Structures are given as structure tokens and as C-alpha cells.
Amino acid sequence: MTSTSYHSPPLVHYLYTFILVWILWYAFTTSLDPAELIVGAVIAAVISFITVRYFECCDPILLAPQHLLYFIQYFFVFLGALIKANFDVARRVINPKLPINPGIVKFESKLNNRFAKMVLANSITLTPGTLTVDVKGSTFYIHWIDVKGGDPETAYKEIAEPFERILLKIYG
Amino acid sequence: METVLLILHYAGLFLILLGSVFLFLGALGIYRMPDLYNRLQAGTKASTLGAMSTILGVGLIQPSWFIKLFIIVIFIALANPLSSHALARASYKAGVKPIITSDTDEYAAVADEAGKPKTEKNTQTL
Numbered sequence: 475m476t477s478t479s480y481h482s483p484p485l486v487h488y489l490y491t492f493i494l495v496w497i498l499w500y501a502f503t504t505s506l507d508p509a510e511l512i513v514g515a516v517i518a519a520v521i522s523f524i525t526v527r528y529f530e531c532c533d534p535i536l537l538a539p540q541h542l543l544y545f546i547q548y549f550f551v552f553l554g555a556l557i558k559a560n561f562d563v564a565r566r567v568i569n570p571k572l573p574i575n576p577g578i579v580k581f582e583s584k585l586n587n588r589f590a591k592m593v594l595a596n597s598i599t600l601t602p603g604t605l606t607v608d609v610k611g612s613t614f615y616i617h618w619i620d621v622k623g624g625d626p627e628t629a630y631k632e633i634a635e636p637f638e639r640i641l642l643k644i645y646g
Numbered sequence: 647m648e649t650v651l652l653i654l655h656y657a658g659l660f661l662i663l664l665g666s667v668f669l670f671l672g673a674l675g676i677y678r679m680p681d682l683y684n685r686l687q688a689g690t691k692a693s694t695l696g697a698m699s700t701i702l703g704v705g706l707i708q709p710s711w712f713i714k715l716f717i718i719v720i721f722i723a724l725a726n727p728l729s730s731h732a733l734a735r736a737s738y739k740a741g742v743k744p745i746i747t748s749d750t751d752e753y754a755a756v757a758d759e760a761g762k763p764k765t766e767k768n769t770q771t772l
Contacts (some may be wrong), residue, residue: 577748
């Protein structure tokens, strides 16, 4: 590993990744056998050493109680959208006329955090009738199966607002 | 305890059935949709919820596996949309034209900048 171009990450990021991976290992093995735990620790150390450069998502600050509430709210908004999306797909697919009117729209996101933008893009892909094609800076390009208006404001209101409102409270 | 397990068992069977229905509708969507992007739309949503629901159903029937299966569900929820996004982006840049009936293709200009029309160049050299 010759990662001279990267500034060396703080020790707390190593520790944090290490603990997350180790907990994951424990969840998969569900065994308190010392041999299992030691192997898990070694593997977690190696993985945290390799992936710490990509550490972006899980700032410990985000685990504050009020943020956790927003995460739970986000989860339910997302789950509702995912179920609605599936019924939307079912409705279009079963209809003999195949009611689609596709196009690619764009909008500007107010989010700055890269992880938050990834979450928003993933959520958009899983919500009714939309698919993230590309994200450049803070511009999102969305394939929309049934375009309700080509201008960025309409697209933003229809596609991103319910998710971004919550994400802005966490990462804003 | 017995009755709780029985209820969980039937809830699990119901979730598996529901997941299979969604997976079937997704497959039908892939068959019926006219172009790659619309197929991705149908495929991603249906396979995500279908697989999640099926796996959670197995978790309810076999409660000792639930934690592992729940982690797998989270991985699916994270990885599925990412892969479809990568497929859509790569296809557009490789020159797969979407069917546009609504006169809005905001991505065309941006994709061109990134050297998209490689297919045209290839046909010239051939």
C-alpha cells in the first residue's frame, strides 16, 4: 500500500471501522468462542487498514439520539416509497397499454456530504418511477418513467424533496 | 411459545409468497418494457423488495438465522440500486440511447462532453 497522496487518516477512524467490522463478524458467526473472536479481530484489523481511506459514512456524531430518530423516520419513509414503487411497477406492467412516458430530468441537490448524496441517489432509484443515471457534483440526472414536468424545480419537488428534507436535518 | 412459532411460520410463508409475486412482476417488467432504462427501473425495484421480503420470510420461519438474514437484507438494499445506477450510467456513456417520449433528456449534453459518441467513431473507422 503506497498511499502517499492521501493524508493519513486519524486513529479514531481506524478504531471505528475496526469495531464496526468486528461487530459484523460477531453477528455473522454468533459465537463467543475465543478462536472465532480472535480470527474476527485479525480480519477486522486488515479490513479497517485497507478501507479506512474510504471512511466517510459513519461519523460518530451521527449516532446522537436526535439523529437516530431521523434515521428511523427516514427508514419508514423509504420503506413506504419502496412498497409504493413496487405497486407502481406492477400497475404499469400489468396494464396492456404499458403507460410510460420516459425522459431524463435533472435537479440540484442541497446536500454536501458525499455519503448523504449516495443515500439520496439510492433512495431515488428505489422510489416509484425514477432511476438515478448520474450524479455530477450536486446535479442529479434521473431517468423518469412518467415525466410530470421537465424543469428542475418540478423534478426536485416530485422526486427528491421528501428524502432530502430528512437528510438535510442529519447532514445539513 | 408453540403458537408464536406457528404464527411466525405462517407470516414467513406469506412474506415469501409476496416476495415471489413481486419478483415475478419484475421479470414480467423486464420482458415488457421497451428499452434498457425502463427495464432497469422495473427490475431494480421488484428484485430489491422481492429478495428482501423472501429473505425476511425465511428469517421468520427459522428465527435463529434472523440476524444474519437481516444483515443480508441491508446489503441488498445498499448494493442493488448501486449496481443498477452503474449499469444505467455505463450504458448511456457506451451509446445506448434511451427511448424518450417526453422531450426531456437533460443528460444528453453532459454525456456528450464525456466522450460518449464512441459508437459513431467506431463506425467511421470500420
